[in-house]
Amino acid sequence: MFRKYRKKSPWILHYNAGSCNGCDIEILAALAPKYDLERFGVINTGNPKQSDIFLVTGPVTFRSRERLVELYTQMPEPKVVIALGSCTCTGGVFRDMYNVEDGIDRYIPVDVYVPGCAASPELLIDGVVKALEILEEKTKAIEKPFRLFKEASSENGIINRRHSALKVGEKDEED
Amino acid sequence: MIEVMLILFAPLIGGLMYGFERVLRARMQNRKGPPLLQPFYDMYKLLDKQAFIINPYHTVLGIMHFLTLWTVVAFMIFGQNLLYIIFLHLLSVIFIILAGFSVNSVYSHVGANRELLSALAYEPILIIVAVGFFMMHGSFDISVIRQNSASIVPLFLLFLAFLLLIPLKLKKSPFDAAEAHQEIVGGVEIEFSGVYFEFIYIAKWLEYVFVYLLLVLFAGNNAVLGTVLFLGVFLLVNLVDNATARIKMKHVIQIVLGIALTLGLLNLAGLSYV
Amino acid sequence: MYATLILAPLLFALTVLISPLRLRNILSIVFVLFLSAVSIGMNLTLHTPVEASLHQLFHPLFILLDTLVLLYFLWQGVVKNSSLVMLLALLQIVLFGIVLSLSAALDSNDILIESTSTVMYLLINIVGGSIIVFALHYIESEAFGRFKKNAFIAILFFFLSVMNFIVSTNNIEIFFLLFELTTLCSYLLIAYRGEGVSVENSLRALWMNQLGGVAILAALIFSILHYDTVHFDILIANIEEVYLLPIVLLAIAAFVKGASIPFDKWLLGAMVAPTPVSAILHSATMVKIAPYLMLKLAPAMNGFVSLSITLLGTFVFFSAALLALGKDYFKEILGYSTIALLGLMMALAALGTPEAIRACLVLLIFHAISKGLLFLQAGILEKNFHLKYVNDINGLINHSPLVVFFITVGFASLTLPPFGAFIGKFMAIESIAAEIAGSPLYLFALIFLALGSVFLTLLYFKVLTKLFAKDMDAEAGNASPHSPTAYAEISKYYTFPSFLLLFLLVAGIYISFEKELLDSMEIIVPLLLIGLVPLLFATLLFKKAHRVKEYNCGEKEQIKLNMYYFHMPRRIKTYIALTATAALVILMAGVVL
Structure with missing residues (x-):
C-alpha cells in the first residue's frame, strides 16, 4: 500500500570505503543548492538503521571490508546499494593493489553501478533515480x-x- | 468537540509545520526544497520498512515518549495547568533519555546525555515563564491565560528568554548539539528504526506544536497578535538556524541559563514592583 | 492513646530483648502492626487538639535522664578521646544547670497533639515499623551475639518511642531531653559495628547534634528570661516581633537535626556507615523532626526570619542536589537528596502560608515513604548483590526485576506526577510564586527551587538509566565479583516492607485524589501512562522484529559504557558551606539587632 512512497523519500547512507574523496565531494555538490537532491526528499542520514539507499564510494580497502558488510546488514529491508565511481564498481585505478578488494560487489550485492572518476552529480542523480525504480520493486524479505x-x-x-x-x-x- | 479534533490532528499539524519549515529553509538557501508533504511521505515509507530493535526496553520507552508528548499537547489544548504541563513534558523527555541510555551505543549515550543537559538548561526557564504568567494573570491555568488580554508587553523580557529556548527545544542551530546530525548522528534517535522510528519522528512534530502553543500564550486572547507572533518567530528561528553554526553543549548551557535566567529574573522582579 | 504510642514501644523493646529468635520475629511484626494500627486510629479520630499534663513525679525523672545522657556523652568524649564531644557535653551541662536554676511562671500543658503530630505518628510508626521488619532479617546476617542482635531491634523500638514522644510534647525542656535521646540513638546505631569508620562517623554525628542541643538550651534560657515560659504554645502565642531569639535558636536546632548544609556531614556519615538500617531510619524518620519543629515555629516568625529561612532552605535544596551529581555511592546520593528535600520542607514550613504548609506536609509524608522504599532497596542491593556503587548496578533488570521495579517507583515517586512528592513540589512552586508579588527576594527562592528540582530529576534518572543498561560484563562472561551474576532470591522480610511502602504510595495517590490536590485528569492520565509501560512490555513481544546490534560505525567490537559524573571542584563545596554559614550568621545577627 505504501510502496509508492518509497520513491518519494529515499534516505541515504553514505559510506566511504577508502575513496580518494573525489566522489564524496560530488555527493556534497549534489546535495548543495545547484543540484539540490533534497527536492526529491533525499536526506543524508548517516545512520544505517533509518536509510534506504546505501551509497558506497571507494575501492574497498582491506581494512574497510568488514565495516562495509556490517553496515549493509544493519540496514533494514527494502534497501538498494549504489556503487558510486569507477573504483567502487571495479577497483578503478587501484585494481590489483595488495590492499584493495577491487569493488564492493565482492562483498555485498549491488543494484546500481555509477561509473566515473569522479562520478558527476548528474550521474549520481541518474543513479539514484534508477535505484528508486529498483527499490519500488523490492520486498521486505531479506535478499538471498x-x-x-x-x-x-x-x-x-x-x-x-x-x-x-x-x-x-x-x-x-x-x- | 473542536478541541478533540485538534488533539487528534495535532501530529498532522506538526508535520505540516515541519514540511513547511523544510521548504522555507531550502528557499533561504536558494534551493527548491522538498514538497510540502515530504514529512508524510517519510512517515508512510517508514511504515513499509523492516523493523529492527535492539531490546524491548529501548523500543517501549521510545513509544512512551511519543504518547506522553501527545498527552502534553492534549493538556495544552484543553487549557490545563501550565506548571503541571511543564512537568509532564519533563516526563516525556525523561522517557526518551532513559531509552537513549538503555542501549549500549556510544552515540545514543552521548545524545541522551546532551538531552539531559539541555533539559537542565530549559526546564528552569520554562518554570519561570509559567511563574511570569501566574504573576500576570493570577493563575497557572492556560484557559485563564487565553481568556485574558495579551501579556507580551509586560512579559517582554521573558518572551526574549523564551525565544532563546525555541532553538534548543526544536534542536536548531546554534543550539542543536543535542542532535548534532553530523557528529553523533541524531543522538538518542539513532538506534530506532522502521515503525519504531516513526514514533520518534512524529514526536518531533509534536514538539513543534508544543513549543508554538506555548509561544502563542504570550498573545493571550488576541488571535491576530498570536498569528503574527507565530509567523514572525517561525521565520526568525529558521533564519537563525540557517545563519549560525553549532556551538558546544557547555556553551549552550552557559548562554541559555546565563542570559535567559537573567532576563526572566529581571522581568519577574519588575513585575513584583509594579 | 498517645500514651500507648509512647509507652508500648518501650515495653516492646524490653520484650524483644529477651525473647528467642523465632518468637522475636513474630512478636516484632505483631508489634509493628499494632503500632501502625494505633497511629492510623489516632490520625482518623483526632479532630480537636488533645492537651494533657504529665504528673509532677515525671519531671525529676526527666531531669535525671537528661543528666545521665549528658554525662554519658561526656564519658564517651573522654573514652573516645574526642575533645569536641567533651567540650559540647560540658557546655550543655553548664547550660542545663542554668536552665534548672531558673523558673518559669507561665505554665501550660506538657502534651499537645495537633493534626501535624498525628501525621508524624503515621510516618514514624508505619515507615519506621517497616524498617524494623526489614532489620529483623538483616541483623541475622551479621556476626554478633544473640543479645547484641536483640539489642539492635530493641534500640529501634526505643527509638520509635522517643520519636512518638517528641512529636507529642509541648514542653521545650522535655523536647530537649528527647532531642538528646534521638542523638543518643543515632550515636548508638551508627557506632553499632564498632569499627574505625563507624566510630568516627558516630562521633561526628554526636558533636554536630550536640550543637543542636546547645541551641535548644540557649533558646530555653532566653525564653525563660524574656517570656517566662518553657512551653511552645505560650512562647508562640506571646511572641514579640522584636525578640525572636528563642525561635531562631530553635530553628537552628532544626537545621542541625535536618542535616542542612553546613551541618550535612553527620547524615552523610550515617549513610556511609556500614549499617543500612541506621541509614534508613535516619533519612526516612529521624530527620523529619526538623520540618516538624519548623512547622511548629512557623506562626511565630516575622517577615525577615521567614524570608531568610525560606531562602536558606531553598538554597540548601539547590546546592545539595548539585553536590549529589558528583557522587557515585548509592546511599550517599540518597543522603544528599534527603538533605535537599529537607531543606525544601523547612523552607516551606517557614513560609507559613496555608498552601505552603500543606505542601510541606505532603512532601513530609511522601518523601518518608519514597526514601524508605529506596533505602530498603539499597539495603537489599548491599546484602543480596553486594552492590554499593551506582556504576556496578549495570543491567540489574536482568537479575532482579522486582528490585528494579521498586527503585524505579521510588525515584519516579519523588519526581513525577501523579505521586505525592511531585504534588508537594508542585504546590511548593505555586506557593512561592504567590509570595513573589510581596517581596522580590522570593525570586531567588524560586530560582533555587526550579534549578534544584531539575538537578534532582537529573540525578535520579542518571541512577535509573544504569538499571536498564545492557550488562556487558555478564554477556562477555567475565563478570567481576561485584556485579550481580544470576537471578537472586530475596528474603520475604526484605520484600514485605517494600510492598507495604508501595501500597502506601498507591494509597497516597488515592488520598490526593480524594483531597483534590490535583485535577482528577491530572492524576489519572500520568498514572495510565506509567501503567502503560509494563503493559507494553507484556503485550509487545517483538516476535516479528529483527534484533540487531547497536550502530557503532560498523565496528564489531563491543564497548562498555559507564556512568557520567559531574566534576565538583572542592571549592564549590567550600563556597556552598560558607554561603550557608553566612546566611545563618546573618539570620542570627538580624534577629539580635
Whole structure:
C-alpha cells in the first residue's frame, strides 16, 4: 500500500570505503543548492538503521571490508546499494593493489553501478533515480545472497583477483 | 468537540509545520526544497520498512515518549495547568533519555546525555515563564491565560528568554548539539528504526506544536497578535538556524541559563514592583 | 492513646530483648502492626487538639535522664578521646544547670497533639515499623551475639518511642531531653559495628547534634528570661516581633537535626556507615523532626526570619542536589537528596502560608515513604548483590526485576506526577510564586527551587538509566565479583516492607485524589501512562522484529559504557558551606539587632 512512497523519500547512507574523496565531494555538490537532491526528499542520514539507499564510494580497502558488510546488514529491508565511481564498481585505478578488494560487489550485492572518476552529480542523480525504480520493486524479505566471485587465488604470496569472476550459471568450487 | 479534533490532528499539524519549515529553509538557501508533504511521505515509507530493535526496553520507552508528548499537547489544548504541563513534558523527555541510555551505543549515550543537559538548561526557564504568567494573570491555568488580554508587553523580557529556548527545544542551530546530525548522528534517535522510528519522528512534530502553543500564550486572547507572533518567530528561528553554526553543549548551557535566567529574573522582579 | 504510642514501644523493646529468635520475629511484626494500627486510629479520630499534663513525679525523672545522657556523652568524649564531644557535653551541662536554676511562671500543658503530630505518628510508626521488619532479617546476617542482635531491634523500638514522644510534647525542656535521646540513638546505631569508620562517623554525628542541643538550651534560657515560659504554645502565642531569639535558636536546632548544609556531614556519615538500617531510619524518620519543629515555629516568625529561612532552605535544596551529581555511592546520593528535600520542607514550613504548609506536609509524608522504599532497596542491593556503587548496578533488570521495579517507583515517586512528592513540589512552586508579588527576594527562592528540582530529576534518572543498561560484563562472561551474576532470591522480610511502602504510595495517590490536590485528569492520565509501560512490555513481544546490534560505525567490537559524573571542584563545596554559614550568621545577627 505504501510502496509508492518509497520513491518519494529515499534516505541515504553514505559510506566511504577508502575513496580518494573525489566522489564524496560530488555527493556534497549534489546535495548543495545547484543540484539540490533534497527536492526529491533525499536526506543524508548517516545512520544505517533509518536509510534506504546505501551509497558506497571507494575501492574497498582491506581494512574497510568488514565495516562495509556490517553496515549493509544493519540496514533494514527494502534497501538498494549504489556503487558510486569507477573504483567502487571495479577497483578503478587501484585494481590489483595488495590492499584493495577491487569493488564492493565482492562483498555485498549491488543494484546500481555509477561509473566515473569522479562520478558527476548528474550521474549520481541518474543513479539514484534508477535505484528508486529498483527499490519500488523490492520486498521486505531479506535478499538471498549469491556469489559473483570465487576466492581470490594467491601465488607466491601475491593475491590475484583478476580471473576470479564467476561466469553466468557457474558455481563456486568451494560451495 | 473542536478541541478533540485538534488533539487528534495535532501530529498532522506538526508535520505540516515541519514540511513547511523544510521548504522555507531550502528557499533561504536558494534551493527548491522538498514538497510540502515530504514529512508524510517519510512517515508512510517508514511504515513499509523492516523493523529492527535492539531490546524491548529501548523500543517501549521510545513509544512512551511519543504518547506522553501527545498527552502534553492534549493538556495544552484543553487549557490545563501550565506548571503541571511543564512537568509532564519533563516526563516525556525523561522517557526518551532513559531509552537513549538503555542501549549500549556510544552515540545514543552521548545524545541522551546532551538531552539531559539541555533539559537542565530549559526546564528552569520554562518554570519561570509559567511563574511570569501566574504573576500576570493570577493563575497557572492556560484557559485563564487565553481568556485574558495579551501579556507580551509586560512579559517582554521573558518572551526574549523564551525565544532563546525555541532553538534548543526544536534542536536548531546554534543550539542543536543535542542532535548534532553530523557528529553523533541524531543522538538518542539513532538506534530506532522502521515503525519504531516513526514514533520518534512524529514526536518531533509534536514538539513543534508544543513549543508554538506555548509561544502563542504570550498573545493571550488576541488571535491576530498570536498569528503574527507565530509567523514572525517561525521565520526568525529558521533564519537563525540557517545563519549560525553549532556551538558546544557547555556553551549552550552557559548562554541559555546565563542570559535567559537573567532576563526572566529581571522581568519577574519588575513585575513584583509594579 | 498517645500514651500507648509512647509507652508500648518501650515495653516492646524490653520484650524483644529477651525473647528467642523465632518468637522475636513474630512478636516484632505483631508489634509493628499494632503500632501502625494505633497511629492510623489516632490520625482518623483526632479532630480537636488533645492537651494533657504529665504528673509532677515525671519531671525529676526527666531531669535525671537528661543528666545521665549528658554525662554519658561526656564519658564517651573522654573514652573516645574526642575533645569536641567533651567540650559540647560540658557546655550543655553548664547550660542545663542554668536552665534548672531558673523558673518559669507561665505554665501550660506538657502534651499537645495537633493534626501535624498525628501525621508524624503515621510516618514514624508505619515507615519506621517497616524498617524494623526489614532489620529483623538483616541483623541475622551479621556476626554478633544473640543479645547484641536483640539489642539492635530493641534500640529501634526505643527509638520509635522517643520519636512518638517528641512529636507529642509541648514542653521545650522535655523536647530537649528527647532531642538528646534521638542523638543518643543515632550515636548508638551508627557506632553499632564498632569499627574505625563507624566510630568516627558516630562521633561526628554526636558533636554536630550536640550543637543542636546547645541551641535548644540557649533558646530555653532566653525564653525563660524574656517570656517566662518553657512551653511552645505560650512562647508562640506571646511572641514579640522584636525578640525572636528563642525561635531562631530553635530553628537552628532544626537545621542541625535536618542535616542542612553546613551541618550535612553527620547524615552523610550515617549513610556511609556500614549499617543500612541506621541509614534508613535516619533519612526516612529521624530527620523529619526538623520540618516538624519548623512547622511548629512557623506562626511565630516575622517577615525577615521567614524570608531568610525560606531562602536558606531553598538554597540548601539547590546546592545539595548539585553536590549529589558528583557522587557515585548509592546511599550517599540518597543522603544528599534527603538533605535537599529537607531543606525544601523547612523552607516551606517557614513560609507559613496555608498552601505552603500543606505542601510541606505532603512532601513530609511522601518523601518518608519514597526514601524508605529506596533505602530498603539499597539495603537489599548491599546484602543480596553486594552492590554499593551506582556504576556496578549495570543491567540489574536482568537479575532482579522486582528490585528494579521498586527503585524505579521510588525515584519516579519523588519526581513525577501523579505521586505525592511531585504534588508537594508542585504546590511548593505555586506557593512561592504567590509570595513573589510581596517581596522580590522570593525570586531567588524560586530560582533555587526550579534549578534544584531539575538537578534532582537529573540525578535520579542518571541512577535509573544504569538499571536498564545492557550488562556487558555478564554477556562477555567475565563478570567481576561485584556485579550481580544470576537471578537472586530475596528474603520475604526484605520484600514485605517494600510492598507495604508501595501500597502506601498507591494509597497516597488515592488520598490526593480524594483531597483534590490535583485535577482528577491530572492524576489519572500520568498514572495510565506509567501503567502503560509494563503493559507494553507484556503485550509487545517483538516476535516479528529483527534484533540487531547497536550502530557503532560498523565496528564489531563491543564497548562498555559507564556512568557520567559531574566534576565538583572542592571549592564549590567550600563556597556552598560558607554561603550557608553566612546566611545563618546573618539570620542570627538580624534577629539580635
